[in-house]
Every structure is written in C-alpha cells, then in structure tokens.
Amino acid sequence: MGWSQKSVFVLEVDESVPATEGDSACIVGLHSRGSYSLSMVHLSELQFLTFLCLLLLQDAIRTLSALQTDASALEMQEQTRICPQLKLQAMRGFLERVGITAEDLDHLNIIHVAGTKGKGSTCAFTERILRGYGYRTGFNSGSCFPAWLQFPHLVEVRERIRINGQPIGKELFTKYFWQVYRRLEDTKDTHGGTMPLCFPFLTVLAFHVSISVGIKCLSSSVVVCRRPWVCGIASLDIDHTEILGDTIAKIAWHKGGIFKPGVPAFTVQQPEDGLAVLRDRAELIRCPLRVCPELEDYQADCGPLHLGLAGKHQHFNASLALQLSHTWLQRRCLPESLTSTSVENAGLLQLTFFKPSPIMVKGLADTQWPGRTQILKHGAVTFFLDGAHTMRSIQACAAWFRETSAQHQKNASGRVARVLMFSIKGERDSAAMLKLLVPCHFDFAVFCPIPKAVFYCNADQTVSAEDRLQRCLDIERSWHLHSSGWDNKGTQLLSEDSLLPLPEKKGDTLVFPCTQSALQWITQGREAAPLCDAAEIHVLTTGSLYLVGGVLKQFDPAFSK
Numbered sequence: 001m002g003w004s005q006k007s008v009f010v011l012e013v014d015e016s017v018p019a020t021e022g023d024s025a026c027i028v029g030l031h032s033r034g035s036y037s038l039s040m041v042h043l044s045e046l047q048f049l050t051f052l053c054l055l056l057l058q059d060a061i062r063t064l065s066a067l068q069t070d071a072s073a074l075e076m077q078e079q080t081r082i083c084p085q086l087k088l089q090a091m092r093g094f095l096e097r098v099g100i101t102a103e104d105l106d107h108l109n110i111i112h113v114a115g116t117k118g119k120g121s122t123c124a125f126t127e128r129i130l131r132g133y134g135y136r137t138g139f140n141s142g143s144c145f146p147a148w149l150q151f152p153h154l155v156e157v158r159e160r161i162r163i164n165g166q167p168i169g170k171e172l173f174t175k176y177f178w179q180v181y182r183r184l185e186d187t188k189d190t191h192g193g194t195m196p197l198c199f200p201f202l203t204v205l206a207f208h209v210s211i212s213v214g215i216k217c218l219s220s221s222v223v224v225c226r227r228p229w230v231c232g233i234a235s236l237d238i239d240h241t242e243i244l245g246d247t248i249a250k251i252a253w254h255k256g257g258i259f260k261p262g263v264p265a266f267t268v269q270q271p272e273d274g275l276a277v278l279r280d281r282a283e284l285i286r287c288p289l290r291v292c293p294e295l296e297d298y299q300a301d302c303g304p305l306h307l308g309l310a311g312k313h314q315h316f317n318a319s320l321a322l323q324l325s326h327t328w329l330q331r332r333c334l335p336e337s338l339t340s341t342s343v344e345n346a347g348l349l350q351l352t353f354f355k356p357s358p359i360m361v362k363g364l365a366d367t368q369w370p371g372r373t374q375i376l377k378h379g380a381v382t383f384f385l386d387g388a389h390t391m392r393s394i395q396a397c398a399a400w401f402r403e404t405s406a407q408h409q410k411n412a413s414g415r416v417a418r419v420l421m422f423s424i425k426g427e428r429d430s431a432a433m434l435k436l437l438v439p440c441h442f443d444f445a446v447f448c449p450i451p452k453a454v455f456y457c458n459a460d461q462t463v464s465a466e467d468r469l470q471r472c473l474d475i476e477r478s479w480h481l482h483s484s485g486w487d488n489k490g491t492q493l494l495s496e497d498s499l500l501p502l503p504e505k506k507g508d509t510l511v512f513p514c515t516q517s518a519l520q521w522i523t524q525g526r527e528a529a530p531l532c533d534a535a536e537i538h539v540l541t542t543g544s545l546y547l548v549g550g551v552l553k554q555f556d557p558a559f560s561k
Contacts, residue, residue, distance in 0.1 A: 053170065053171055053174060054170075056174045056178070057170050057173065057174045060173070060174055060177040060178065060181075061157065063177075063181060064157065064177070064198050064201065064202075065198065067195060067196065067197055067198040067201055068197055068198045088224055090194075090196075090200075091196075091200060091203065091204075091224045092224060093191065094184065094196050094200060094201075094204050095204055095207065095224070097183060097184055097187045097191065098180050098183045098184065098204055098208055099183065100204070100207055100208060100211065102226050104207075104211055105207065105224070105225060105226060105227075106226060106227045107211075108138070108207075108210055108211070108215060108217075109217050109229050109328070109332075110217075110225045110227075110228040110229060111123075111126060111217065111228060111229060111230055111231075111232070111324050111328055112225050112228035112230070112231045112232070112258050113126075113231070113232045113233075113234060113320075113324070114231075114232070114233055114234070114255045114257075114258045115232075115233050115234025115235055115236060115255060115268075116234070116235060116236050116237040116238075116251065116255075116390060117234065117235050117237055117388075117390055117392065117393045118234035118235045118268070118313070118314075118316060118317045118320075119234050120369060120372070121234075121309055121314060121317040121367075121369050121372055122232060122234050122317040122320050122321050122324070123139055123321075124139075124165075124309070124367050124368070124369040125307075125309075125317060125318050125321030125322075125363070125364055125367045126321040126324050126325050126328075127139055127162075127165060127217070128165065128308075128363045128364075128366055128367040129321065129322075129325040129359065129360050129363030129364070130217050130325055130328065130329075130363075131164060131165060131363070132359040132360070132362060132363045132366075133329065133359055135217050136163070136164060136213075136214065136215055136217070137162075137163075137164055137165070137215065137217045138161075138162065138163055138206075138209070138210040138213075138215035138217070139161075139162035139163075139165070140160070140161060140162075140203070140206035140207070140210065153545075153549070154370060154371050154387075154545055154546075154548060154549030154552055154553075154559065155549045155552060155553045155559045157202070158170065158173050160202055160206070161173070161202070161205065161206045161209055163209070163213060163215070165368075168209060172209070172213075176205060176208055176209050176212060177205060179208065180201070180204055180205050180208050181201075184196070184201075184204075203224070217328065225258075226260075227260065227263070228258075228260065228263055229263070229327070229328050229331050230263065230264050230265070230266070230324050230327040230328055230331075231258050231259060231260065231263055231264070231265040231266070231287075232265065232266050232267070232320050232323070232324050233255055233256070233258075233265070233266070233267035233268070233270070233278060233320075234268060234316070234317060234320060235268055235270070235313075235316060235317075235392065236248055236251055236252055236255065236270050236271065236274045237251075237390040237391065237392045237393065238251070238390065238391060247273070248270075248271050248273050248274040249273045249274060249276075249277050251274070252270070252273075252274035252275075252277035252278050252281075253277050253281065255278070256277065256278050256281035256282065256285075257281075259281055259282050259285045259287035259289070260285065260287060261285055261286045261287060262286065262287070262288075263287060264287075264288050264290070264327050265282060265287050265288065265289045265290070266289070266290050266291070266292055266320055266323040266324060266327075267289065267290075267291055267292065267320075268291075268292050268316040268317070268319065268320050269291060269292070269294075269316065275291075290323070292316070292319040292320050292322075292323050293319060293354070294315070294319065295315040295316075295318050295319045296315075297354075298319070298322065298354055298355070298356055299354075299355055300355065300356050300361050301355075301358070302358075302361055305318070305356070305361060305364055305365075306361075306364070306365045307364050307365065307367065308364065308365055308366055308367035308368055309367055309368075309369055309372060309373055310373040310375075310400060310404065311372075311373040311386075311396055311397075311399075311400040312396070312399065312400075313393070313396035313400075314373070318364050321364070322354065322356055322360060322364075323354075325360065325363075326354065326356075326360075370552065370556075370558075370559075371385055371386070371387045371545055371548040371549065371552065372385075372386055372387060373385075373386050373397075373400050373404075374386070374548075375404070376551065376552070376555060376556060378523060378555045379523065380534075380535065380536050380537060381522060381523050381536075381537045381539060382408060382536065382537070382538050382539070383539045383541055383551055383555070384400075384401050384404065384405065384538060384539065384540045384541065385541050385542075385548045385551060385552070386400065386401075386540075386541075386542050386548070387542065387543075387544060387545030387547075387548045388542050388543070389424060389425070389428060389433075389543055389544055389545070390428075391429075391432060391433065391436070394433045394436050394437065394542065394543075395436050397540075397542050398436055398437050398439065398440055401440055401540045402439070402440055405418065405440075405538045405540075408536075408538065409536075409538075412535055412536045413535045413536075414534070414535025414536070415533065415534050415535055415536075416534060416535065416536045416537070416538055417443045417444065417530050417531050417534035417536075417537050417538070418440065418441065418442045418443050418444075418537075418538050418539075418540070419442060419443065419444045419445070419446060419522060419531070419537055419538070419539045419540070420437060420440070420442040420444070420445040420446065420479075420539075420540050420542075421445075421446045421447075421448075421518065421522070421539050421540065421541040421542075421547070421551075422434070422437070422445065422446070422447055422475065422479075422541075422542060422543045422547075423447060423448055423449060423450045423472065423475070423543050423544050423547045424450075424475070424543040424544055425450065425544065426463070426471055430474075430475045430478055430543075431478040431481075431482070433543065434475070434478050434479050434482050434483075435482045437540075437542075438482050438483050440540065442483075442540075443508065443530035443531070443534075444508050444509065444510075444530050444531060445476070445479050445483075445508065445509045445510075446509070446510050446511075446512065446518050446521070446522065447472040447473075447475050447476050447479075447509065447510070447511045447512070448472060448511065448512040448513070448514060448515050448517070448518040448547075449465075449468035449469060449471070449472060449513070449514065449515075450468075450544050450546045450547055451514065451515040451516075451546055451547065451549070451550040465513075469511070469513060472511045472512075473511055476509050476511050479509060480509065508530065515547065515550035515551070515554075516550070516554065519550070519551065519554050519555075522537065522539060
C-alpha cells in the first residue's frame, strides 16, 4: 500500500459491535485529505481492501492534480519554456530519479509519433495491428514539456496509459503511481526541491509501467525517446500557437524534433511549406524520411481496406500506421515477407507498392478509438461524437457528420432533427470553427462549459464558473452571427450585476451551466419546436474531447462504471 506523506488515515474500531467470522473490524471513521465517514459497517476482507484501494486511487488523483500548482515545478517550467534542451534534461532527470535509464527506454522498442492531429488514431491503428501479431503493446499519450501539450483523456486519467489497447486498471495505476511518487518525493531535496508537473509525471509513470509489466512495443509521443525503432508525423495544423508558432512551417520544425539519425521516419501528406521543413530537418539530422501513399494505393487480397474508425481523414492515419507497423515488424525479423518498393520524389522517398498482410487488414478493421468519429445511440437520440478542436479537424468532422447523419436518416421512421452540442477551450478561435459547422444545417444548437473531469490538469481548472459561462454566451453569439446574420444590438449578455439566468433562450439556441443539464434537456426535455415532433434527434458533439467524455460518462456503460 502507498499513500502520500500528507495523507492521514484513521481507523476507529468500535469493539462493542461484534464482528462476524471473516469480517474486518467495524469501521467507524476513515479520513484522508477528503472526508470519509462510515459507521457500524461490517466489511468482508475483500470489501475492505476494495474500499481502501478506492481511497488510495482518489488520493493519487488529488496528489496528481496538486502537482499542477507545485511552485518548484512551475518555476522549472518557466526556466525551460524557451529551451527545448533544458526541457529534455529535466525529463531525463525525473526518469533517473525513478531509476529509469536511457537503456531501459531503448528496450521498449518504441514507435514515436508526433503531429497536430491524428496521433491517437495512428497509434490506435498501429498497436491494434501489432497485437494481431501477438505482441504485448503499450500506449503512452504523454509529453515532456510544456505540460499542456498532451492528448486529453475522455473521462479518467488512466486512459492516458494503455496496455494491450485498454486503460491501465485502477489497482495497477494506484500501485505504480505511489511507487513513482515516493521515489520522486524522496529525492527532491537533493534536486533543488523540484517535482514534475502532472503531465511530465504521467510520462515518467507511463515508462515505469511499461518497463514493469514487460511491454514489447510502446507507441509514444514523448520526445525523450533516444532510440525509437521508427518515427511518424501525423497531420499538421495550427494549434498551441503560443508554444509552437503560428504557421505550419514553424509547427513542422517542432514536430520534426522527433527525427533521429538513421531511424526511419514517415509522414502523411502535408501542406507544401510544412513538408519542406520536415524534409530539411530530416536531411540535417540524417534521418531517412518517406511520405506515405494514399490508403487506396495499397493492394490487399480482400480488395479495398476497411477501417474501424470512420471519416476520410482516418485514411491518412491508417496509411501511416501501416508504414509504422510494417517497419517495426521488419526490424523484429518476422519470417513473413514484408517488402516495399520506393521511388524518388522531390527529395523524399515515396512508397508506392505495399501489400498489407491479412493480420494488418484485420487490425485496421478492428481498431477502436473512443470519442473520435464515434456513434452512440440513446433511445431516439443518436450522438455523433468527435473531439475535433482544430480548424482542419472540425472541417473533417463536419464532412463526416453530414455524410453519416444522412445515411442514418434514410432509415428513420419520421422527421430527424439535428442538434449541435459544442464547447471549446478559451484560447481557440471558436467563431472560425463554428463557421465550418454552419453547412450541417442544425435545427438547434446547445452550448455548455467543458466539464471538469476527475483529473483536469490544465489552465482551465483555474477559470471561474462565471467566466466559463461567459465563454458559452460568447460562443452562442458567434453561432447566431454565422448561422443567421443575427446581431445582438440592444441585447445584453450580462445584466448589470451578474450573468443572466441560465439556460437562456435565444430562438434556436440554449446555454446550459453544465454538460449534465444539457444532456438531460436533449434526451428528456425537448420543449423546443424543432425537436418536440421529431422522430429522431441527431446530436453532433464536438469542439472538445472533455465534452465528448461528458457524453460517454453519461450514456456509455464502458465509461459510466
């Protein structure tokens, strides 16, 4: 068992209450940082251990969240903000304090994937293919610094560390969390009192888990990898501009930082200026870089390849995954013949001939990646879920929704109403993204703040409830401006003293104070004229993976446990 030194657990035993055979002592009070209280309760040994594990997990989550505001960690982040090498040195220092060496990482047979969008889907395709070959896989969606460059989880932080395609279990997460935390805590005095922020901590934790459980192939987005077996660059787009720059070329330069001398690398088709930067960086580093072909160029015995993830944009991710898994398998020297032919093209090697094996074909078809082009049915309401949050990904999301919703509409028993459920982080251009969604012809739009997850380590956790609601009102105003030329002259979004009562009706929109109330209205209320007489309702939920996670937690049994 492990808990932080700041935790205090008190067991009070009432000996006047007899315990039956096999029961633990009656627990009168159990207190940690939070407040737990039980009285006169008999627990079997299994129930007692289960309850303790739950408390330890909750304490781990609180401790992890506290790292985001650790003064020494924030000071280190400021010092390393402008120097990537200092960031990497800091991460290597944390790994060493936990007992992880560069040689340990080399033995993980890492597939290193970077990019603005599509990293998660690419890794999901890749690890599903390699699992088909019998390999035990790991999937770390971590990052080094800055702390907020990280794929969000949907519901629980455990999703960020996956073993054989599944989030790490609660017991294992708790066990390895406290192992890593204690080692860092015990050594911080000899390292200037420094502790990592929450996301770098998760990166260290993910490597510790992978080494401990004997992972043979790790798909990772962590730059600290010294000798990955193969590297991949997914689609580039404008995002995190305050860190990576405001042009595709600048972002490409940062993403090309994963290239290593002599390590094969692949990229999907990129904008011309981004591809030029990647080519130049690869030549400078002496890294062999190849451009993936279109998915349709692969010749499989079964005909056209079918993907478990919907949307035409997934074709790029699937092609990259085929090249990554193919190269990884070649290095493992499988007896199966996997060969390719390359031709010269604008200074890059473009692969044109590749025949995926039946295992690869099946892996692509069986891939699942929750929250990305996912369809979830709840009675008469069908949720179309996609955590798109950049311009290009929103554009792809809109195309997917229009096509898929139209297909579902053919089988409807009556009129189908379309609803947009949207939220987005404050620094992103919501107006430009909403403009891309207008052609979907929604009957209604619903806006609500991004839900606060059990673990929510980013800047939004410090934003007040009033500010979060104000964002939603601003987003609503942008939606009206784009969808109907609406202007709000004479209409105040704020009263003189406070926010207007919510939800606030503005014709064909509603603003709700939380995800749960919005979902309750969509599935149970539906007083609005466009919805009340509809046989079915199609709801596109997009703009944030956390928002998508709120829907999954409410209606998907796999996430609501």
